[in-house]
Amino acid sequence: MKSFFIHLLFIMIPFLLGAQMTNGISSGDMELDQIRMEVKQVPTTRDTFTLRAIKMKLWSVALQQQGVPLADYVEVDNRLNQIVRWNNEQHQGVAQTFTDDEMSRACRVVDDGYAVLETYQNVASSETASRAFSSGLNPIDPATQPEIPWTAYKGNENLSGFTGANGPAKGERAWTFPVGLAWESKPAIEGDRVYLSSPGVRTILYCVDLHTGQKIWDTKQVIDIMGDQLYHAPNNQSSPVVLKDQILFRELGARGNLGPSKHIVHVDKKTGIMNHKIVAGHVDYRAGHAPFAANEEITVFSHGVQDIHLVPPVTQAFNRMVGTDTKTGELLWTFYTGYTFAEPLLDELSRVYVGTQDGYLFSWPGNRKYGHLPAPQWEFRAGGAIHRKPVVYQNHLLFGANDGLIYCLDRMTGEKRWAYDTKKTEQGAFRHFSTPYAADGRVFIGSADKKVYCLEIVSGRLLFEFEADDWVRSAPVVHGNSCYFATLKGSLYGLDFDGAGVQQRVKKQLGDHAVLADLAMKDDLLVINDSDLWSYCVNTKGELV
Incomplete structure (x- = not known):
């Protein structure tokens, strides 16, 4: 095929x-x-x-x-x-x-x-x-090489550590391990088009045909020529947001707010040409992902001053949310949240929801001009950090927290409807749960205990849980009575479920690298981005399209 x-x-x-x-x-x-x-x-x-x-x-x-x-x-x-x-x-x-x-x-x-x-x-x-490679050096014998204390970055406080090793002596591959990039950018599908972010110096966004993978257009940037422009060049590691006439993405890069990487970029949906940019504050490339949300009315993004090159340096994690007019960039409001590592959710009513490191979930109407917002409309505190975007289903707000609980709140008041305890948390996971997926009265969520959970939204009753081969960091998707998700091993699963239980129907190894980005689906086609920067399109049988 x-x-x-x-x-x-x-x-x-x-x-x-x-x-x-x-x-x-x-x-x-x-x-x-x-x-x-x-x-x-x-x-x-x-x-x-x-x-x-x-x-x-x-x-x-x-x-x-x-x-x-x-x-x-x-x-x-x-x-x-x-x-x-x-x-x-x-x-x-x-x-x-x-x-x-x-x-x-x-x-x-x-x-x-x-x-x-x-x-x-x-x-x-x-x-x-x-x-071609030549060297007169002999490889080190691990059996005779004495252990060298290495108690700090670069060996010591003076950053002058030296192992005594000669370095590569043969130029031959010793081993490989699939590290990849911490790629959390989700594909965006509209009609028969797929929009894919790219962290390139030159090409930063693709539009391809869903059924063929044929490129329709790409977005290219031209950057100022400097000695370190390959370092300071803006790149795109956000999930593209699709509006009526525009595709939006948020830049990420180096050199702080005096550098070029500090915008939310508007791209013409028909041509791929960049129309204009709205200043949103610098996101350092070490953050790995530049979170934001937008609709035709407002754009919402996390902010923290990241100017590591100033003297003295200023290095804040995201600690506030900012709302601007999508078309003009006019500032509508700012709200201090404390440290937040979750993408904000902007619902169809332009209400904002965002979770924090301290376990708070805040909500307020986003389409008003507050200036400095002193308090949210409501807040709820979970028993652990909320590091993933919640999901709205009817009047319910659903999310997982690092205390191992899956929560359901009233989205208008923040009142808790129920909480389901999974009884197990992975202490090594910064984010224990994925973003949930809600459909047909059920919520699906992946976790770092290698399981996917399905619960009834009204009652919080567990319908099934399924253990996979590794952590499930990306949000699942659902088609009819089938659930699809991917793991850190790069495996794609397809489960069929009914009132009698759940059955694995598909397991396909997509590649050697982890899948961190949320899955996207249109009809019977799934689009999956992995951390080796490949995008796969497969059908519900797990076959490459």
Whole structure:
């Protein structure tokens, strides 16, 4: 069967692996290959400098990751760094303006860089030459190597620890372990289109056909050229929000509020072109995810000042919620929540719900202009941290907390309807439960005790529990009387349930990496993002579409 795989690579996407360029060997990146041909024909100018420089730097990184030594290119990169700033942090975030002489010299450097990298591309494409490795060192014998105390980061308080090891001696693979990226971005499906976030320096959002995986458009960014722009470039690790005419995502990156990564971006749904940006405060890339929610009326996001490069540094976790007008960015309100690591929920009435580290769940109408909101309309305190977004079903609000309980509240008053105790919590889990999924009077929720629970919403009665092969961090989805969920082992499960019990019908290994992102479903098709940055589309039989 035809496979639907979309790989959201950080650096580049191999659209044409093995394909040959008209005038050389393909890099696997269509945009780069086109620029390579243009550089050979037309020297770089002020108009073409920025994009060519970005692609040159990305090309060098891709070659380096293929094992190509880049000694000659380093000299070129150093020449460019003598012309461009390292970053704009010391200039209050204002972009550099190049004189004609500076730009002329920078353009020549870019042309020289492409010429050098062309030779390296030939090395990379020769299959074996790029991986050549020689060393006169002998590997360490673990049996005779004395134990070295390593009691702090980098060995000691002076960060000068040294193990005495020679390092890699053979250049051979010793072992592999699927680490991946802590990828929590959920696919968004509307009609026959799927919207996928990408943490790329160049490409940050994809729109693909649900049934074929064919790319309809992608969203590309052009960033200021600096010495560290691969570090400071905004990237997208949020779950896209689909509105009538726009797709929204929230930037994440480096360099604090003086850097470029501090916006909620509006993308034209038809073309993939970025329309405008609304300032939402910087989210440092170490946070791993940039939570927000939006509808046509208001946008709600977590906020904490994250300016680690200031002197002294300011490093706050998210500790407040902010509401703005979706179209204009006008500030409507702010509310101090205490530390919060959960995505906010914005319901169809524009009410806001958010959980906190201290176990509070707060709610208030979000579509009013409060300024500083002194108190929520109601609050409820659970017995443990609430680190996942709740879900609304009719007049019920459902969520799990780190005390091992699944709660149901009246969503308008916060009054507790019931709480179900799972009797077991995983102490090593920062988030014990997934976000719930509610349908047809039932709520489904995954947990770090490797189980999925199904309860009757009105009564809180347990209908079934099912143990899987690992933690269930992503929210399940339901189709009829079948429930689908994925685990940290990368396994997809399909369960059939009725009044008599539950039966496993599907178990499919999607990949080697964990699934952290919530699943998305349309009709009988599921779209699943894993932490290796692959997006899978499978049917309810577990077959790749």
